[in-house]
């Protein structure tokens with residue numbers, strides 16, 4: 001079977017598959033964007049949007065995509081000239097070959113080439129999906145100067161290993177060469193992601209060169225954005241499905257649902273891809289959309305992940321088959337999440353939330369709860385804890401949100417007891433707490449709450465939260481033994 005690449009692209013058109021017309025006959029757009037973090041989400045979302053923009057309006061918006069350490073994506077996509085398939089799996093299935101990626105670099109091994117790309121005048125945007133931990137922030141949202149990667153990069157002894165260190169070095173080169181900064185766009189599930197990125201870059205620059213920091217204050221644009229599309233990890237079943245449908249071998253296709261949304265703060269330079277025509281929403285109220293998405297999608301997602309893993313449920317769709325669990329989540333949404341924020345005027349919260357639960361039921365997508373459970377110490381402060389803080393301040397209930405946090409604590413204990421890997425940058429610390437747990441809810445919860453990196457000073461010391469969390473933990477301990485978990489009795 002032929003391999004997907006520039007040569008085989010022309011023949012694919014005959015299979016009824018959508019192909020990047022701007023790349024037919026060997027034409028390649030020049031690189032105008034560097035993206036850090038070439039995971040499935042980026043390839044199903046931002047890369048696809050830029051591809052769609054070039055399908056509609058052309059332009060030199062090829063992407064150089066950068067992996068900080070791992071060689072996997074480069075080994076898979078470089079032999080394919082950056083081409084890969086997006087399989088949209090929903091009520092209808094469709095396949096699209098995406099052509100926006102022009103090269104894949106590994107920062108660790110191709111550092112000089114990466115710096116050259118980032119410093120080039122032709123690079124107008126740097127986008128990133130580096131996950132919450134990639135920003136190296138502390139619980140106050142500032143750059144964590146004690147983070148080992150940041151410490152190492154600031155010492156200047158070796159090439160930078162953090163995305164923040166890499167980007168500031170390139171920005172310094174641009175300043176010296178009289179080239180304006182690139183527009184830096186965070187595409188991660190962080191509240192105020194653009195502001196946090198901008199702060200991290202400027203705070204890092206302050207440690208290196210006060211002049212550079214001032215120049216960035218004056219010139220650096222970091223729009224906030226909300227990104228959304230459920231994109232589970234690729235598996236062999238998908239590779240096989242794609243090769244059967246396209247009669248071609250694709251080393252690393254991507255699967256996602258048909259829903260896709262990108263809402264960006266309306267402050268981008270004029271010279272940009274035709275993202276608007278490709279469906280990107282530009283608005284001055286990203287925070288409203290971001291709150292709605294983090295609270296109505298990511299919070300239920302993580303809640304289901306921890307509760308589901310405890311109950312040995314495998315996927316989101318499986319969890320949605322448990323009527324009691326769904327009722328629990330619905331009650332959480334209605335009584336505790338919806339009252340916690342103001343949605344943008346144009347968003348019908350009830351319909352939006354119902355639609356999210358429908359997306360969770362997509363039978364064509366196997367989204368592992370264990371994957372969503374990764375990095376809880378980084379995700380909870382973005383998607384659940386701010387709701388709890390807000391509800392305490394407003395005198396609103398926090399019972400079911402406390403159940404979700406208690407489930408996270410018990411999930412860590414489960415990983416410890418079963419000696420399974422805990423994927424989390426704070427794994428060592430959290431597993432040490434799990435090791436000392438005794439089923440004495442008061443004591444166990446006090447230990448978890450002492451992790452300030454997660455709970456911050458305020459929630460760590462909040463009595464209302466502590467009481468509610470202790471009760472939830474006790475309730476979960478008592479129901480998890482049941483054969484049929486009485487989910488509704490949890491609130």
Ligand code: CS2
Nearest residue numbers: 227228229230298301371372
């Ligand atoms: C999920 C998200 O893994 C997770 O934490 O909640 O990746 C979720 O699928 C996306 O944010 C959907 O846009």
